[in-house]
Amino acid sequence: MRIDIVTVLPELLRSPFEASILKRAIEKGLVEVHLHNLRDYASNRYKQVDDYAFGGGAGMVLMPGPLDRCLQALTSEREYDEVIYMTPDGHPLKQAMANGLSLKRNLLILCGHYKGIDQRIRDLWVTREISIGDYVLSGGELAAAVLCDAVIRLLPGVLNDETSALTDTFQDNLLAPPVYTRPREFKGLKVPEVLLGGDFNKIEDWREEQAYRRTMERRPDLLNLPDGSKME
Numbered sequence: 551m552r553i554d555i556v557t558v559l560p561e562l563l564r565s566p567f568e569a570s571i572l573k574r575a576i577e578k579g580l581v582e583v584h585l586h587n588l589r590d591y592a593s594n595r596y597k598q599v600d601d602y603a604f605g606g607g608a609g610m611v612l613m614p615g616p617l618d619r620c621l622q623a624l625t626s627e628r629e630y631d632e633v634i635y636m637t638p639d640g641h642p643l644k645q646a647m648a649n650g651l652s653l654k655r656n657l658l659i660l661c662g663h664y665k666g667i668d669q670r671i672r673d674l675w676v677t678r679e680i681s682i683g684d685y686v687l688s689g690g691e692l693a694a695a696v697l698c699d700a701v702i703r704l705l706p707g708v709l710n711d712e713t714s715a716l717t718d719t720f721q722d723n724l725l726a727p728p729v730y731t732r733p734r735e736f737k738g739l740k741v742p743e744v745l746l747g748g749d750f751n752k753i754e755d756w757r758e759e760q761a762y763r764r765t766m767e768r769r770p771d772l773l774n775l776p777d778g779s780k781m782e
């Protein structure tokens with residue numbers, strides 16, 4: 551997989567790809583991540599990429615010119631399966647969407663900033679608009695990092711048995727059950743007996759029950775969904 555990310559703050563997006571699982575995925579050649587500074591596509595000598603919104607109101611808007619030149623340059627090099635715009639008014643990111651995107655070859659991600667990007671870039675180029683939740687971030691960069699993490703960890707060969715995605719919360723619309731490691735007793739709190747017994751059927755039953763209990767308590771909305779196989 552190849553991911554190209556267009557941003558006015560490339561420095562904000564470097565560290566997520568320089569540690570742990572994402573770093574390893576890149577080193578193993580399972581994914582390439584390329585950052586593009588929108589300012590490199592500015593036309594005037596001030597390297598301007600944002601301007602006031604027509605109609606007034608607070609906040610700047612990313613101008614269509616630099617974004618269009620950047621997109622023209624990138625899409626002339628290769629075909630993208632999706633041009634994704636990270637925006638709080640997008641479709642909420644779900645595990646099923648991450649699963650679907652993990653099957654694509656080339657993804658292009660646009661990070662919004664300030665009041666967002668000129669609507670005409672969305673009309674002309676964007677194939678999918680994604681939000682990572684109902685709160686507002688200062689820009690799309692951290693949201694893009696979240697999306698990339700959710701997608702890259704699903705690529706074959708990225709996770710090993712210890713970090714397997716199959717038992718993740720949400721992979722079956724259930725929250726994950728509690729987990730314990732050594733010691734067997736910590737500050738007077740004991741590990742549930744069933745986990746020490748070695749009866750794997752009993753352990754599975756216990757985990758499932760705990761997962762249901764937790765989901766019922768915290769996210770009853772998840773229990774009404776069909777399963778994790780839909781894209782949106």
Ligand code: 6GU
Binds near residue numbers: 680682683693
């Ligand atoms: Cl994708 N961008 C911004 N700026 N804020 C957000 C978001 C995205 N998703 C949730 N909040």
